[in-house]
Amino acid sequence: MNANEVQNTRHAIVIGAGLAGSAACHRLTLRGWHVTLIERHHDIAQEASGNAAGIYMPVLSRDDNRTSQLARSAYRFALQCWEQLGGIGTAFSGAACGVLQVPRDAQRVALQQKFARQANFPADYAQWLDQAAASEKAGVTVNSGGWWFPQGGWVHPYSLCQALLKACGDRLETRFGHAVSTLTQADGNWQVCDQLGAVIASAPVVIFANGMSALTFSQAAGLPLTAHRGQVTLLAEQLAPPSKIVLCGDGYLTPATQGFCSVGASYDAFDDAQLRSDSQHENLMRLKLLLPDWQVDPASVPLAGRVGFRCVATDRLPLVGALPDVMKQPDRATMHGEPQLKDMPRLPGLYGLLGYASRGLIWAPLAAELLAATLNDEALPIASELAAALDPARFQLKVLRQHKKAHS
Numbered sequence: 182m183n184a185n186e187v188q189n190t191r192h193a194i195v196i197g198a199g200l201a202g203s204a205a206c207h208r209l210t211l212r213g214w215h216v217t218l219i220e221r222h223h224d225i226a227q228e229a230s231g232n233a234a235g236i237y238m239p240v241l242s243r244d245d246n247r248t249s250q251l252a253r254s255a256y257r258f259a260l261q262c263w264e265q266l267g268g269i270g271t272a273f274s275g276a277a278c279g280v281l282q283v284p285r286d287a288q289r290v291a292l293q294q295k296f297a298r299q300a301n302f303p304a305d306y307a308q309w310l311d312q313a314a315a316s317e318k319a320g321v322t323v324n325s326g327g328w329w330f331p332q333g334g335w336v337h338p339y340s341l342c343q344a345l346l347k348a349c350g351d352r353l354e355t356r357f358g359h360a361v362s363t364l365t366q367a368d369g370n371w372q373v374c375d376q377l378g379a380v381i382a383s384a385p386v387v388i389f390a391n392g393m394s395a396l397t398f399s400q401a402a403g404l405p406l407t408a409h410r411g412q413v414t415l416l417a418e419q420l421a422p423p424s425k426i427v428l429c430g431d432g433y434l435t436p437a438t439q440g441f442c443s444v445g446a447s448y449d450a451f452d453d454a455q456l457r458s459d460s461q462h463e464n465l466m467r468l469k470l471l472l473p474d475w476q477v478d479p480a481s482v483p484l485a486g487r488v489g490f491r492c493v494a495t496d497r498l499p500l501v502g503a504l505p506d507v508m509k510q511p512d513r514a515t516m517h518g519e520p521q522l523k524d525m526p527r528l529p530g531l532y533g534l535l536g537y538a539s540r541g542l543i544w545a546p547l548a549a550e551l552l553a554a555t556l557n558d559e560a561l562p563i564a565s566e567l568a569a570a571l572d573p574a575r576f577q578l579k580v581l582r583q584h585k586k587a588h589s
């Protein structure tokens with residue numbers, strides 16, 4: 182099916198009602214698409230998007246690499262999108278309270294200070310604060326100066342998904358409590374079936390927004406995604422340092438919401454779905470490094486929090502767009518010179534919004550916009566070189582280029 186035919190039907194199935202899927206529904210219905218959202222739980226945001234608070238902020242790098250450029254576009258687009266939804270703390274829970282990011286050690290502080298003198302970011306984007314100013318901003322002593330992101334903050338992902346889906350209006354149809362098991366193609370439509378083979382929905386376009394579970398489908402099984410366990414500790418407000426902003430170093434601390442601060446998040450090598458005291462200890466020790474005056478003994482803190490699994494690509498960037506057909510080779514007759522993304526065979530009508538790793542809050546809006554603009558045959562919201570860095574076929578392209586080089 183070509184772009185024109187897709188545009189005429191304008192019906193997409195989105196699998197997964199987390200941050201990725203909710204943002205996709207929002208950006209597509211805004212364009213007049215009809216969307217069927219399928220979720221295996223009876224409620225939205227029950228897996229990676231189920232934390233009490235997620236933090237959001239820009240990503241800086243001294244060489245302003247591709248990840249920083251993409252994250253800058255994503256951050257700015259997220260702020261704009263949330264404002265249009267009605268604003269943080271109004272349309273959904275969270276606070277644009279600012280984020281202070283403190284480097285890990287003295288050597289990194291010196292490097293960042295030097296970078297700050299050269300970088301000259303707009304003040305509403307990023308400012309370098311010395312230790313005294315940073316501590317004043319935080320309301321507690323922090324161990325060094327750091328980057329201050331005045332528009333950063335925290336968001337309750339569940340309530341953001343809820344606000345996004347509410348904004349879809351009657352162009353959105355939901356099928357909750359249905360686990361998709363297989364996808365088959367018939368007459369230009371994808372039939373999305375449950376474990377018993379019953380059709381849940383059918384449409385010309387299907388979007389995988391189901392995190393690691395995408396790999397259970399033959400059409401997406403080859404994508405280079407891995408699960409990374411993370412544990413967030415819920416620290417009772419009275420035990421926590423009294424900070425009104427988000428503090429971030431190796432780990433992070435959010436201001437209290439409903440009596441608890443979120444301290445996170447561990448990055449673990451094991452895949453235990455239960456809370457673990459060693460992960461909690463790690464979270465609290467990292468907080469102690471950030472806040473030298475915080476006197477609470479981590480061993481005395483009751484075990485509380487939540488475990489989740491991040492879906493992470495090998496290059497740590499999201500996968501946004503048409504899925505590659507790994508069973509097919511590019512057509513050599515139409516390929517000129519070095520293979521390009523456009524030469525990579527695709528699975529018609531199948532798309533991915535996957536691999537948001539630890540930055541689902543900022544990746545979700547821009548990735549959804551990028552995919553919706555592609556499906557609607559519009560100009561892309563970011564430069565095509567940046568969009569190419571997110572293309573799900575980039576991994577196959579790299580292999581193909583290496584293969585060609587080795588055999589030339």
Ligand SMILES: Cc1cc2nc3c(=O)[nH]c(=O)nc-3n(C[C@H](O)[C@H](O)[C@H](O)COP(=O)(O)OP(=O)(O)OC[C@H]3O[C@@H](n4cnc5c(N)ncnc54)[C@H](O)[C@@H]3O)c2cc1C
Pocket residue numbers: 196197198199200201202219220221222225226227228229230231232234235236237338359360361362390391392394395410411412413445446447487488489490491492534535536537538539540541542543
């Ligand atoms: C511990 C931890 C801390 C984090 N902290 C932050 C943070 O501070 N800031 C930040 O921006 N990000 C953070 N992240 C990352 C962020 O949570 C994720 O990037 C984001 O939630 C991913 O959203 P998603 O929609 O891709 O995945 P999910 O939220 O996992 O959604 C996928 C959905 O698909 C559904 N599904 C799967 N298979 C099927 C099927 N076969 N049929 C039907 N439905 C299906 C699932 O039930 C699920 O609801 C953190 C993640 C973790 C684990």
